[in-house]
Amino acid sequence: MDINRRTAFKGIGAGTVALLGGVGSAAAKPPSEGDTIVDVAVAADDFNVLVDAVTQAGLVDALSGNRQLTVFAPTDEAFEALADELEVEVEDLLQLDNLEDILLYHVTNGRRNADSVINAPQIEMLNGEKIDVDGKMLNDGQAEIVATDIEASNGIIHVINGVLLP
Template identity: 55%
Template sequence: MKPTRRSILRSIGAGTAVAVGGVGAVSAAPPSEGETIVDIASSDRRFTILVEALGEAGLVGALDGNRQLTVVAPTNEAFRALLHELGVSKTELLHKDNLADILLYHVIPGRRKANSIANVSRLPTLNGENIEVDNVDGAVRLDDRADIVDTNNEASNGFVHAIDGVLLP
């Protein structure tokens, strides 16, 4: 059977990835089926405020597609603490002009398990800024504001890690 152009290009692409040291867990092949990041967040009562915020900001589609992403997802308690800290209501927060920037600051390109996050000092985000990462007494701390409290919730298009604070760009 004569190889097709497509199969040749695929083998070149795979060989190139291996030649440069692979691309690791960040872009590992996704599971072929299953729940998306949005499905996981929507079915977990800890993330109802996050899901509502994603809807208000028009970002549900961005997290529901095939693009491989990792979300460090603030819990409802994290959002309530932020509301208290800022002295605003949930409605006021959901109508902030920079809501999409805040939410995209919680989204990391690629599939990253918790150990991949713990072993770096900084993570790029979809809003263009970086999250600072520290290991403090065995906990992974982000921007000195939030700890990862539940890890490796795997979706067909990435991972969801619950955090106990809301990160602010």
Template identity: 55%
Template sequence: MKRTRRGILRSIGAGTAVAVGCVGAASAAPPRDGETIADIASNDDRFTILVEALSEAGLVATLDGNRQLTVFAPTNTAFENLLRVLGISKDKLLERDDLAEILTYHVAPGRRDAESVTTSDQVPTLNGAQIDVDGTVLNGGQAAIAQTNIEASNGYIHAINGDNVDGTGVLLP
């Protein structure tokens, strides 16, 4: 009988699976007083391209308020992989008409910690679509969760990339 990652996670517990699966830090410091998802991403060198894209798409305010959200944040490496695969520059990516749609595909309503995500079959997104989840792999290999539970005052960030999967690390609807 073939076991899926979800089945394995459910059988040994998501917290243990995160640690055993080398997914990265399974927990982070408690939310810093007042630091929002936008604040934390802006101060993390791994997310500079994401922050530029959010700014270009006019979405910084969405991640800077009180609404509880979960962001599957592509790292710079994920964006660089995407640019290479698409054969375009960062400037061309930032000019895309569907940039906001792509970015809101990375944001789920509600505060979802790693256990909530990894034990779900699908996670709804702000653009109305669903992200398929199989343990720490998203959308059949488009991205892998690299670090979980980066906690903000208004939700969680889960860093994603293309390591250990066939995709670039950026989710495309």
């Protein structure tokens, strides 16, 4: 794991905790035992763009708190495919005006395991919109869940092969 990246995560935007409403204040207690969603993403090799996007959008604290969340995490390959589709560089995606909204479209309240997700027709996301679920397919094929139930102290991560766009 890149120590500089971890240090950057710890020092970013204490005010973002309030962004997700009900998360608490910047002085909230640290998550219970174990790695947070952010820690898991930083330690993995396939979420570098996601980690950079979360940092750029100022959502690190919100995804590191005590609040239980479920994250649908696009892989680096998913971000690269979106960049190719839009005919831009991956770095350009990190500068999108609606980056925060896009990222919040990948997060829902609560700790939702795979069975809870694939059996729900829709899931309300933190940006206020809903995604459609058809088994492991999300939003009519925008992404497919390719790995499930990755545990973190403050939630669950499901890996997806596409970037969901609100």
